[in-house]
Amino acid sequence: MIQSIARRLALGGFVMWGCVTLIFVIIRLAPGDQATIALGPDATAEEIEAARVRLGVEDPLFLQYLSYLGRVLTLDFGQSYRLGTPAMDAVLDRFPATFQLAIAAMTIAVVVGITLGTIAGGRPDGVVDRVVSSLTISLQSFPTFWVGIMLILIFALHLRILPSAGSGTFSHLILPAVTLAFPQTAIVARLTRSSLSESMQEAYVQTARSKGLTEPQVLIGHVLRNSMIPVVTIVGLQTGALLGGAVVVENVFAWPGLGSLIVSSVSARDYAVVQAAALLIAAVVVTLNMVADLTYSRLDPRIRIGGRA
Amino acid sequence: MSADMTPEDTGPLLDVRDLEVVLPGPDGPVRILDRVSFTVGAGRTTGLIGESGSGKSMTAMAIIGLLPRDAQTRGELRWRSEDLLTATPRRRRRVRGREIAMIFQDPLASLNPGQTIGRQITEIPRRDGMPRRELGSTAVDLLERVEIPDPARRANNYPHQFSGGMRQRAMTALALAGKPQLILADEPTTALDVTVQARILALLRRLRDEEGTAMLLVSHDLRVMAHVADDLVVMYAGQVCERGPAPDVLRRPFHPYTNALVKSVPAVHAKSAIADPLPGSPANPAERPSGCAFHPRCPLTRIMAQGVSSANAIGTPPIHERCRTEQPEVREISPGRWSACHFSSEEAVR
Amino acid sequence: MSEIAVAESLAETQYQEPQPRRSRRRHLSGALRLLPYVVIAVYVLIALTGPLLVDYDPLSTSVTDRLLSPGSVKGDGSTAWLGTDSVGRDVLAQVVLGARTSVIIAVLTVLVSCVLGLGLGLLAGYLGGWPDTAVARSIDILVAFPGILLAIVIAGLFRPGYLTVIVALAVGGWIGFARVVRGVAMSLRERDWVDAARVMAVARIRIVTRHVLPFVVGPVVAMATLEFALIVLAEAGLSFLGIGLPPTAVSWGQTVAGGKEYLETAWWISAFPGLALAGLVISVGLVGDQLTARYGGRRR
Numbered sequence: 018m019i020q021s022i023a024r025r026l027a028l029g030g031f032v033m034w035g036c037v038t039l040i041f042v043i044i045r046l047a048p049g050d051q052a053t054i055a056l057g058p059d060a061t062a063e064e065i066e067a068a069r070v071r072l073g074v075e076d077p078l079f080l081q082y083l084s085y086l087g088r089v090l091t092l093d094f095g096q097s098y099r100l101g102t103p104a105m106d107a108v109l110d111r112f113p114a115t116f117q118l119a120i121a122a123m124t125i126a127v128v129v130g131i132t133l134g135t136i137a138g139g140r141p142d143g144v145v146d147r148v149v150s151s152l153t154i155s156l157q158s159f160p161t162f163w164v165g166i167m168l169i170l171i172f173a174l175h176l177r178i179l180p181s182a183g184s185g186t187f188s189h190l191i192l193p194a195v196t197l198a199f200p201q202t203a204i205v206a207r208l209t210r211s212s213l214s215e216s217m218q219e220a221y222v223q224t225a226r227s228k229g230l231t232e233p234q235v236l237i238g239h240v241l242r243n244s245m246i247p248v249v250t251i252v253g254l255q256t257g258a259l260l261g262g263a264v265v266v267e268n269v270f271a272w273p274g275l276g277s278l279i280v281s282s283v284s285a286r287d288y289a290v291v292q293a294a295a296l297l298i299a300a301v302v303v304t305l306n307m308v309a310d311l312t313y314s315r316l317d318p319r320i321r322i323g324g325r326a
Numbered sequence: 327m328s329a330d331m332t333p334e335d336t337g338p339l340l341d342v343r344d345l346e347v348v349l350p351g352p353d354g355p356v357r358i359l360d361r362v363s364f365t366v367g368a369g370r371t372t373g374l375i376g377e378s379g380s381g382k383s384m385t386a387m388a389i390i391g392l393l394p395r396d397a398q399t400r401g402e403l404r405w406r407s408e409d410l411l412t413a414t415p416r417r418r419r420r421v422r423g424r425e426i427a428m429i430f431q432d433p434l435a436s437l438n439p440g441q442t443i444g445r446q447i448t449e450i451p452r453r454d455g456m457p458r459r460e461l462g463s464t465a466v467d468l469l470e471r472v473e474i475p476d477p478a479r480r481a482n483n484y485p486h487q488f489s490g491g492m493r494q495r496a497m498t499a500l501a502l503a504g505k506p507q508l509i510l511a512d513e514p515t516t517a518l519d520v521t522v523q524a525r526i527l528a529l530l531r532r533l534r535d536e537e538g539t540a541m542l543l544v545s546h547d548l549r550v551m552a553h554v555a556d557d558l559v560v561m562y563a564g565q566v567c568e569r570g571p572a573p574d575v576l577r578r579p580f581h582p583y584t585n586a587l588v589k590s591v592p593a594v595h596a597k598s599a600i601a602d603p604l605p606g607s608p609a610n611p612a613e614r615p616s617g618c619a620f621h622p623r624c625p626l627t628r629i630m631a632q633g634v635s636s637a638n639a640i641g642t643p644p645i646h647e648r649c650r651t652e653q654p655e656v657r658e659i660s661p662g663r664w665s666a667c668h669f670s671s672e673e674a675v676r
Numbered sequence: 677m678s679e680i681a682v683a684e685s686l687a688e689t690q691y692q693e694p695q696p697r698r699s700r701r702r703h704l705s706g707a708l709r710l711l712p713y714v715v716i717a718v719y720v721l722i723a724l725t726g727p728l729l730v731d732y733d734p735l736s737t738s739v740t741d742r743l744l745s746p747g748s749v750k751g752d753g754s755t756a757w758l759g760t761d762s763v764g765r766d767v768l769a770q771v772v773l774g775a776r777t778s779v780i781i782a783v784l785t786v787l788v789s790c791v792l793g794l795g796l797g798l799l800a801g802y803l804g805g806w807p808d809t810a811v812a813r814s815i816d817i818l819v820a821f822p823g824i825l826l827a828i829v830i831a832g833l834f835r836p837g838y839l840t841v842i843v844a845l846a847v848g849g850w851i852g853f854a855r856v857v858r859g860v861a862m863s864l865r866e867r868d869w870v871d872a873a874r875v876m877a878v879a880r881i882r883i884v885t886r887h888v889l890p891f892v893v894g895p896v897v898a899m900a901t902l903e904f905a906l907i908v909l910a911e912a913g914l915s916f917l918g919i920g921l922p923p924t925a926v927s928w929g930q931t932v933a934g935g936k937e938y939l940e941t942a943w944w945i946s947a948f949p950g951l952a953l954a955g956l957v958i959s960v961g962l963v964g965d966q967l968t969a970r971y972g973g974r975r976r
Contacts, residue, residue: 028816035817040829047833154965158957160909162916163932163950166939170947174940220435224497226392227430228450228504229422238449243440261822265913269936279825280917283832291829299820306820318484319439 025310029303036299037089040292041082049286089296095289099282104289108275108297114184115267115274119259121194126201127252131245133202134209138244139236141214149206156203161262165196165269182271193270197262201255208251212244219243246316253309257302338365339508339540340389340426341404347381347388348398356612357564358384361401363656364559364569366508371534371541373555373572375548375587377608381564382544383431386510389542390428391418423450427501431513433493437485443469443496444481450504468499472529491522498529502539509533512544527553548591552576560584563609563619566656570663580665582626618668621649630669709966712959719956722772723779730769732926738764743942759944761934767945771952773926777915778956781841782907786900788846793853794896798884800854801861811858815851823848824910831920841920845907852903856895864888894971901964905957912953928953 053065060068076084088095094105137149172192173181180189216222217240225239260275267276275294282290314320347359359381366372374382387393389403391410403410405425410418430436438446444465448456451464462481469477472495485493494514501509511530515523531554533539543554551558555572560581568581579585586604606623609615621627622645631644648668656666722729741750741764750756750766758767800811818826830844864887873883914920915929923930928949935945 031813032816032820035813036820039817039821043830043833048835049833154958154961155954158905158909158961159954160912160916160929160932160950162913162929163946163953166932166936166946167950170939170943220430220432221438223392224428224430224436224500225438225449227390227422227428228453228500229419229424230449230453231419234453239438239441243438257819257822259822261824264822264825264828265917268917279828280832280919283828283919286833291833295821295825295829298822298825302820302822317440319486 021314022311025307029307032303033296033300036296036303037086038082040295041085044288044292045078045081047286047288094293094296097282097287097290099285099287099290104287104293105297107278107290108293111273111275111278112297114272115260115263115276117190118193118197118263118267118272118274119256121190122197122201122263123252123255123259125194125198126205126255129198130202130205131209131248133206134248135213135236135241137206138210138213138217139232141210141217146210149210153203153206156206157200159199161196161199162265162269164199165192165266168192168196169269184273193266193272196269197259197266200262201259204255205248205252209244209248212247213240216240216244242316246313249316250309250313253305253312256305257298260298260301338404339368339406340366340542341402342385342389343404344401345385345388345403346400347384347393348400349394350396351612353612355398357614358397358611359388360563360565360611360614362561362564362566364566366540366542367557368507368540369534369538370556371530371543371554372557372559373551374542374544374559374561375546375551376561377546379563379608379610380561381611382546382561383512384564385561386428386512386542386544390422390426390510392422392428423504423506425504425506426508426510427504427506429494429497429501429509429511429514432517433490433497434485434517436497437493437500439485442482442484443488447481447496447500447503449500464503468503469496471502471533472496472499474499490518491526494518494522494526495529498526498533502533502537506539508540508542510542510544513546514543515550516545516547523550524553530554548576548587560587563614564611565619565666566664567620567666568664569656574663580659580663580670581667582624583620586623586625617648617650617652618654618666621645624649626667626669712962715955715959716963719775719959720779723776726772726776730766730772732766732769732773736765740764743938743945745942746944758948759942761931761945762938762942767931767948770926770931771928771949774928774931774949775952775956777921777925777927778908778911778953781838781845781911782904784838785842785845785849785907785911786904788842789849789903790853790896790900792846793850793855794857794892796850797854797857798861798888798892801858802865802880802884802888804862804865808858811854815854818848818851821848823906824913827910827914828917828919831914836920836922838921838925841911841914844914844920845910849903849907852899853896856899857892860892860895861888864891894967898964898967898971901960901967905960905964908953908957908960 053060092105094103094108096102097104097107100107133149133153137143137146140146169181169192172179179192180186181192183189213236219240222235222240225235230238263272263274264276264279266272267274268280271277275298279291279294281287282294342365343363345359345362346357348355348357350356362381362385364372364374374385376382384393388397388399389410393399399411401411405421408417410421413421437443444462445452447468448461448465452461456464465481466477469480474480474492474495480488480492485496488496494517498514501511514530515526518526527550530541530543534541541554543551545551551572558569558572558575559566560568560575560583562583568575568579568584570580575584576588579588590604604623609619609622615622618624618627627646627649628644630649631646646668652668654666654668656664657670659665659670738750741756741760743762744750744756744760744764746757746759746767748756748759750760750764756766756768758771760766761770796811800808826848827841827844830847831840834840834844861884873887911920912927912929912932915925915927916933918930918933921927921930931949932946935942935947938945
């Protein structure tokens with residue numbers, strides 16, 4: 018167990034190094050001079066030259082990479098030229114809002130998705146199953162930004178029961194969270210359904226029935242837990258997609274999170290912030306994937322307690 | 327065997343009468359079971375034997391009421407005094423586990439991998455409201471009865487921590503938990519090593535002797551039957567072809583199929599160790615042959631045909647006309663011995 | 677993305693030969709099953725012939741035709757079936773030309789991703805060893821970034837244009853293909869006939885093309901349809917955020933974004949492009965599901 022945790026940690030560390038490097042490569046490859054962008058169009062040639070030296074842009078690429086790695090290791094992600102604050106501070110400032118949105122969306126997705134998937138998978142190919150599977154296909158096929166706008170149209174502009182943008186109160190959270198939950202709900206529902214209908218074929222289900230249990234007792238007492246194992250894993254692995262979706266959804270609802278910061282920073286070529294935000298998200302994803310992996314082994318006694326006693 | 331006898335005394339515990347099961351197939355409905363009749367006496371072990379596809383497992387599933395949803399059934403399943411086929415779903419559920427229990431073929435797949443053995447075998451008393459405290463000792467007691475060493479510790483294990491033989495013992499304990507009068511055991515030893523098989527069979531025999539539990543043992547293995555069964559029901563292509571007391575049936579089969587089965591088993595201690603394999607492959611219930619389902623493989627019908635019509639054209643297999651056209655009834659040939667062969671009374675069987 | 681699950685289930689098919697489909701979807705009668713193919717064909721046709729169908733200039737604006745509701749008659753006497761936007765441009769024309777943008781970008785991205793994924797997947801799965809590790813670790817790194825985030829960063833920092841968007845989307849797009857191909861190739865490597873070929877000293881490249889590639893085609897096609905749907909959605913997301921494509925390009929995402937300001941008075945600007953997009957994605961998804969069921973169904 019300890020060995021497997023150590024292995025996961027080592028892999029996580031390696032992946033983070035890869036992410037740091039990838040971001041470095043992308044930013045190096047991007048056209049445009051960092052100094053020119055940072056100083057704005059009014060800067061003189063001397064000022065730009067001085068900034069280039071200060072930023073180390075003129076050093077050999079390998080040296081730049083090393084000093085960049087060194088700074089990342091000491092958690093120095095540079096200054097945001099736009100905001101005038103350390104880039105990571107700006108990012109961490111926005112993170113709680115995104116986190117809140119993601120948690121709310123995942124909660125909705127898990128509750129609704131598992132419910133829909135269970136109803137559908139309990140009797141595969143039944144009427145309910147067909148309705149649910151058409152529903153999940155549609156949920157996944159509408160772009161989230163469009164869903165968000167349509168929800169604004171209905172609930173904010175026509176019914177006037179929910180605010181269309183901003184944050185602060187619980188009612189501000191509802192529309193963005195529901196929007197972000199749409200595709201995730203579909204994924205959880207589909208996975209629950211397939212996992213459940215697969216588990217229903219298992220021999221131990223017949224054993225449970227032979228004990229005189231009712232179908233709901235069989236489903237809840239025996240099938241659900243075992244079929245939840247892959248679902249838990251996917252929920253963990255979906256954090257990445259969820260944070261990605263949040264980038265778009267936040268822009269629809271003017272939600273003051275990481276997503277809107279990233280988009281505005283990309284447009285303004287505020288490299289320091291883009292890099293800090295991307296690395297933070299990668300770190301969260303890597304960590305949660307690790308947690309999902311370990312949870313998975315906790316849920317399945319065949320993995321938790323290996324071998325024959 | 328009169329139906330008017332009171333069920334509690336000498337009458338059979340389970341009386342299967344003309345049981346039919348029809349399942350939808352790719353080319354229309356298939357009669358998986360065709361007028362299957364037999365009885366299981368209280369405290370006796372009845373063996374249900376046949377090749378794969380003979381419908382023996384389907385018979386067990388019909389009795390416990392776990393047929394596929396789209397199965398149609400006809401006939402009667404007389405459990406003591408009531409017909410289970412017409413019972414309410416609620417009543418059928420109550421019977422399951424508490425009056426009729428089942429042991430499944432593959433003990434690993436048939437145990438829930440996510441629950442401890444103790445929890446699984448005590449599920450019926452737990453659902454019936456047994457207090458938590460007693461459940462632990464019940465689990466230990468059940469495991470003890472199936473001869474699992476160190477039961478207190480083993481109750482907290484998961485199925486994957488058990489060996490194959492122990493899993494089948496646990497499965498048996500699970501079946502015993504509801505104190506059933508009848509246990510259906512579907513190929514309980516097929517997935518096990520030979521040495522382990524013997525011990526499981528000894529356990530099943532002991533349970534019958536000590537606890538008086540009746541058993542319907544489903545198997546394709548004649549040697550298993552010889553060890554355990556009191557009565558024997560031989561099935562072919564979803565039909566019963568012979569039934570009677572096991573020692574008599576095995577010593578002197580009346581039906582040519584039973585005869586072929588007995589001959590196909592290599593007798594380890596007998597002088598001639600060469601088995602006589604049954605030619606051809608088992609009939610598929612979806613394409614059951616006309617007349618007697620066994621006639622395409624039957625050695626007897628060929629012998630009989632030679633006696634009757636020597637006018638058979640060259641090249642056509644010498645099949646007796648009756649076997650091809652007329653479906654044989656299951657008849658009582660001698661007291662307690664039933665057979666579904668047109669020529670069973672003839673001594674030409676051997 | 678559910679890509680992971682799909683890739684895994686597709687990879688699980690391994691060397692399995694295409695089986696006659698079980699009548700699992702009995703309820704979908706033949707004609708209904710064909711419907712998504714017909715819808716896709718219509719979209720492709722519109723994408724190909726778009727500029728011939730509508731006369732549209734993103735730079736020409738008309739103050740008098742602003743925010744006309746669907747079915748109104750424009751100043752030049754033509755009917756704006758889906759209304760006009762805030763500067764008087766026809767929404768139907770934008771939907772038609774948006775289809776062109778979406779389909780072209782998605783097709784090219786899927787093509788690039790497929791070639792990349794096929795190559796790397798074969799390399800990893802067939803050779804094993806360090807090429808396999810290298811590919812696996814690269815995937816680990818890439819999936820740490822949500823696909824759309826990487827696309828936003830790349831598309832946002834490079835010069836706007838079709839090529840930028842395609843590259844930005846393909847960076848994450850090849851992963852699904854590589855996973856599927858790797859799984860199939862790996863299981864095939866152990867098969868007898870591949871072994872036999874190897875023993876007979878058949879050239880590696882020949883083994884791969886003759887004995888491995890044919891088994892990869894089905895799962896890859898299934899993957900391609902699902903990837904296509906995801907790319908269409910991602911491209912729309914990018915253009916909704918105003919990233920990647922030049923402002924003169926017409927795309928569904930851009931039109932939806934443009935209509936957001938006028939939602940209260942002119943819902944049609946945002947609504948129709950989204951519906952058009954969903955129609956395409958649903959149809960492609962249905963076809964993809966059919967193909968996945970065929971090539972990716974778990975063995976019983």
